[in-house]
Amino acid sequence: MRVTICAIGRLRAGPELDLIKDYIQRFDRTGRNLGLGPAQIVELEDKKGGGSTAEAVLVERAIPKGSTICALDERGKVMTSPDFADMLGRWRDQGVGDLAFVIGGADGLTKDLRTQADASLSFGKMVWPHMLARVMLTEQLYRAASILSGSPYHRV
Template identity: 70%
Template sequence: MRIHICAVGRLRAGPEKTLIDDYLTRFDRTGRALGLGPARIVEVEDKKNAGMGAEAGLLRKALPKGAVICTLDERGKLLSSPDFADRLGSWRDSGRQDLALIIGGADGIDPSLRAEADFSLSFGKMVWPHMLVRVMVAEQIYRAATILSGSPYHRS
């Protein structure tokens, strides 16, 4: 199952990009044997600054046809890392070929796009900068792959 991290905004070179690249490289190596990956970042940019509705339109165009849609949203469901790994494994095992993890812009994800999601995941009740959420989701998909592979990377 291919993983697409679909995000509003462009990430420039810096520590966040370095971390994301490292975690996605690790994920690709670990996930390959598990039928997971590759993972990639798909960036969209609302150059006209037209707001969440316009961002939602750009994100919809970036989604692979038939993908599981998972939004990253503070109103989503809180999962432990093992629970997230189980969910990732169940999506893969159900024959889904693509998973799109959606990260909104500064104002979040348009309600209409949130309503279309198969699942909504929260990293807590706090609001996180969307560039840090990219790092967090990259690390969590790598952690999920290590959990599914039985690696000692994850410790409860």
Template identity: 70%
Template structure:
């Protein structure tokens, strides 16, 4: 199952991008034997200022057909890392070929797009800058692959 981070906003070269790239590379390498990965990032910018509906249209174009859709939103479900890993494994085992993780712009995800999600996931009640949310998601994708592979990276 391929893992896609679909985000509004462009990430410039710098420490956040290096961190995200590193975790996604690790997730791809660890996940390959598990049928998870590669992991990638797709980005878009709403240059016309159309707000959440325009951003939703940009994000929808990034979602592969038949993908499990995960809306990243502070109102979403709180999950443990092992539960998140188990969810990815269930989708993979059910024959889902892609999982798309949606990160909206400054105002979040359009409610209609959020309603389409198979899972709405939160990293807590606090709002995180989009670049940190990407880094945290990339790390959790890597952590999920290590949990499923039995690696000692994740210790409970």
């Protein structure tokens, strides 16, 4: 199951980007034998300043056709890491070929884009900077692959 993270905004070189690259590499390595991955990040920029509506168009174009879509949204479901791993495993077992996580810009995702999503995920009631949301998502992808593989990375 290929994973695409479609995110508004570009990260500059720095510790967040380094963490993201590391977790994606770990996810790809751990997930390969589990039918998970590869993962990629598609960064999108609304250079014309059209706001969340223009960003939604960019995100929709970046989502691979036929993908199962999971929106990262403050109104989404808060779940444990094992529950997240179970969700990924279920989608994989159901034959999902492409999974797209979508992360909006400063104003979040449009209602239409949230409605199109098959699932909605929240990292809690606090609002997180988008760069940290990407780090947290990629770490949770790696953690999910570790849980599904029986690795001791995730301790209960």
